Amino acid sequence: MNQKIFDNNWLVESGDEKDVVLISRIRLARNLKNHHFPNKASIVEKEEIIEQLQNNLSFLESENFHFFKMEEFSALERDVLQEKNLISKCHSENIEGKALILNNKLHLSTMINEEDHLRIQVFGSGLDFSTIWQVADQFDDQIESEVEYAFSNKWGYLTSCPTNVGTALRASVMCHLPALVLSERINEVLGAVGKFGLTVRGVSGEGSGSAGELFQISNQITLGYTEKEIIDNLKSIILQIIREERRSRLYLVNKNYDKLKDNVLRSLGILKYAHRLKENEALNFLSKVKFGLDSGLIEEDINKNIFSELIFKIRTAHLQLNNYNSQEELDIKRAELIRNSL
Amino acid sequence: MLCDNCQENDAIVHLTRIINGKKEEIHLCEDCAKKSNKFKLDSFNNISFQSMLSAILNENDSSDSSFMNNNLNNNNCNSCGLNYSEFTKSGEFGCADCYLEFEDELETLFKRIHGNKRHTGKKPANIEAEKEFQAEIDHLKAEMESAVEDERFEDAAEIRDEIHEIKKSMEEDIDESKNI
Numbered sequence: 001m002n003q004k005i006f007d008n009n010w011l012v013e014s015g016d017e018k019d020v021v022l023i024s025r026i027r028l029a030r031n032l033k034n035h036h037f038p039n040k041a042s043i044v045e046k047e048e049i050i051e052q053l054q055n056n057l058s059f060l061e062s063e064n065f066h067f068f069k070m071e072e073f074s075a076l077e078r079d080v081l082q083e084k085n086l087i088s089k090c091h092s093e094n095i096e097g098k099a100l101i102l103n104n105k106l107h108l109s110t111m112i113n114e115e116d117h118l119r120i121q122v123f124g125s126g127l128d129f130s131t132i133w134q135v136a137d138q139f140d141d142q143i144e145s146e147v148e149y150a151f152s153n154k155w156g157y158l159t160s161c162p163t164n165v166g167t168a169l170r171a172s173v174m175c176h177l178p179a180l181v182l183s184e185r186i187n188e189v190l191g192a193v194g195k196f197g198l199t200v201r202g203v204s205g206e207g208s209g210s211a212g213e214l215f216q217i218s219n220q221i222t223l224g225y226t227e228k229e230i231i232d233n234l235k236s237i238i239l240q241i242i243r244e245e246r247r248s249r250l251y252l253v254n255k256n257y258d259k260l261k262d263n264v265l266r267s268l269g270i271l272k273y274a275h276r277l278k279e280n281e282a283l284n285f286l287s288k289v290k291f292g293l294d295s296g297l298i299e300e301d302i303n304k305n306i307f308s309e310l311i312f313k314i315r316t317a318h319l320q321l322n323n324y325n326s327q328e329e330l331d332i333k334r335a336e337l338i339r340n341s342l
Numbered sequence: 343m344l345c346d347n348c349q350e351n352d353a354i355v356h357l358t359r360i361i362n363g364k365k366e367e368i369h370l371c372e373d374c375a376k377k378s379n380k381f382k383l384d385s386f387n388n389i390s391f392q393s394m395l396s397a398i399l400n401e402n403d404s405s406d407s408s409f410m411n412n413n414l415n416n417n418n419c420n421s422c423g424l425n426y427s428e429f430t431k432s433g434e435f436g437c438a439d440c441y442l443e444f445e446d447e448l449e450t451l452f453k454r455i456h457g458n459k460r461h462t463g464k465k466p467a468n469i470e471a472e473k474e475f476q477a478e479i480d481h482l483k484a485e486m487e488s489a490v491e492d493e494r495f496e497d498a499a500e501i502r503d504e505i506h507e508i509k510k511s512m513e514e515d516i517d518e519s520k521n522i
Contacts, residue, residue: 033438040422040436115434137464144466150438153474155452156461158438162448163395163455167463197457224458278346327366 010107011308015126019294020242022174022214022308024128025085026136026231029159029168030118030143031150037160038097038113046097046113053099053112056146066102070095079317085123087111108135115160116168118143125308127238129171129231137227156223166223171234174203175241176307178213178291179248189244190215196237197221211280212287212311217241249295257297264292268300271338276331282314282338306341313337345371398454399430399447419443462511475512479505 011023031037035049050069060067070091073081078092081100086109091098099112111119120139124132150158156166164170180186190200203214217238219230252260267288271277277285290307292298303309312318314334324333345353351371359366418425422436426444435441441448452459482505489498 031438036422036437037435039432039434040424140464141467144468148468149466151466151469152438152441152461153465153469154460154478155441155448156463156465158435158441160434160436162433162435162451165452166456166458166461169463221456221458223452223456223461226463230463 009309009312010105010123011125011311012305013125014305015124015128017242018126018308020175020177020245021127021238022125022176022311024124024126024132025172025174026122026129026132027170027172028118028120028136028140029116029157029164029170030120030140031158031160032117033148033150035117038115038117039160041097041113043097049117050097050099050112052147053118057143058146059142060101064104065108066104068100068102070098070100076317076320080321081109083315083317084312086121088114088119090114107132108139110139116164127173127235127242129235133171133227133231163220164222167225167227167230169222169227169230170218171231172216172218173234173238175215175217175238175245176213176287176290177215177241177245178287179252179295180241180245181213182252183248185244185248186215189241193217193237193241196233198234198237212283213291214287249291253295253297260295261292261297264288264297268292268298268302268342272342273339274335276328277314277335277338278331279314279316279334282334283311286310286314286338302342310338310341343369345369345374347371347374395433396430399433399451417443460507460511475508479508482508 015021015024032049032052035041036045038046041049054067057067059065070078073095078087078095081087082089082092084106086102086106087100088111091100091111091114097113101110101112102108107123109121111121120136120143122132122136122139152158157168159165159168177186180189193200197220198217199220200215200217203212203216217234219234222230225233267285271282271285271289286307289298289302293302293304293306314337316330319330319333319337322333324330343353345351346369348371351373353369353371355370355372355375357368357370359368419436419440420443421439424436424440426447429435429440429444449459482501486498486501486505489495489501
């Protein structure tokens with residue numbers, strides 16, 4: 001495929017509350033009527049579903065969407081798509097009978113024949129549910145006018161997993177919460193979040209460990225509330241978390257000014273001069289530098305968006321796209337990339 | 343050799359991972375290894391979710407069987423062949439018709455997972471909602487009448503509330519279509 005498409009990075013765009021919220025995301029699950037769900041569908045049926053969608057969704061081509069069968073991607077390209085959160089791990093494996101729709105800007109993706117026939121995802125920079133909901137809703141309407149969805153009046157959109165039934169909407173944000181982690185208030189805050197029907201998990205860097213003080217918060221309940229209620233509930237809790245994080249930052253900076261300043265400047269120093277950096281290491285130092293920039297501890301003139309700019313680029317598959325191969329080489333190139341961005 | 347993570351203690355856990363044919367070595371001390379998720383496989387998360395879900399589903403089976411008159415659990419879905427016990431294991435429906443086949447069991451399940459049992463959000467424009475709503479109301483009315491006959495007044499009141507809810511969402515639909 002055309003690798004230029006991978007260069008797009010909507011994440012560098014400015015967005016609301018971006019000192020705390022990096023990414024907002026909306027996901028809608030949809031299934032077609034009269035077809036088995038992917039877990040019960042044969043490869044032949046999955047291919048039929050892909051063909052049906054390709055034939056019926058004629059608006060895709062005219063509106064600059066790209067339709068790919070997963071076989072068109074190399075293993076490395078699939079890893080890059082996964083690092084960009086455009087596909088899930090499961091969608092990158094056993095690729096027979098699976099397809100993907102992407103828009104030019106790479107902030108809309110639709111996985112075909114993952115857990116459900118369609119998994120529409122829209123991303124936005126910062127806290128931005130009103131725009132991305134509009135995009136997702138409209139895209140869903142366009143598909144819906146061409147195909148018939150599995151829908152019940154009583155239970156809403158029917159999904160393969162009972163935890164998604166109803167609106168089949170998952171709204172989530174990726175938050176950077178260094179001060180809540182440092183002040184050890186994170187568990188208290190995140191525990192409270194659970195009481196409002198939301199779930200939290202650490203965002204993984206390599207493997208599945210959490211890195212960079214990043215957390216993903218999303219709604220758990222999909223049935224019995226409207227899309228607006230679900231999003232409003234999530235948003236109001238997120239605004240509280242943003243407030244708590246900012247309060248903790250102020251408090252920590254006032255209380256431990258010299259210690260914190262030393263800590264973020266050392267991190268900056270390492271990023272500026274290191275010759276080799278591993279992925280998680282880089283992410284953790286970048287997280288510290290972002291904290292330093294957002295809280296005014298770093299006064300140097302450094303691009304405030306550095307974290308968003310590098311968060312995908314420093315990941316292993318992204319670096320491999322440029323033909324860097326051994327781990328040694330990857331770590332050196334990663335360090336070089338970061339050095340040059342500072 | 344020092345731990346990759348803290349650079350303080352001796353590394354005693356050594357992990358070699360091969361991703362896309364690229365070898366990566368990780369060396370950690372005991373403390374960092376305990377904290378690290380690198381040794382947990384991704385599938386662990388799924389298993390715990392799946393097993394929890396299937397625990398809920400199986401619990402439903404045993405606790406509700408006392409007042410379930412007909413043993414629906416033995417039914418297979420007409421369209422995809424999935425039966426209820428398979429569903430309790432996998433936690434996944436095989437097709438849209440499974441929802442109808444296992445309808446009686448699902449109310450409790452949805453109530454547990456979501457705290458609700460009725461969709462109130464977006465609807466596809468091409469759905470003939472009104473007809474379906476009316477059929478459901480007729481069905482519930484009949485149920486309510488037989489509950490009254492049997493003097494199960496609490497059940498009847500519950501069904502009455504449910505009918506009320508359906509009527510409300512019908513009205514909301516009409517309001518919405520006016521707006522467009």
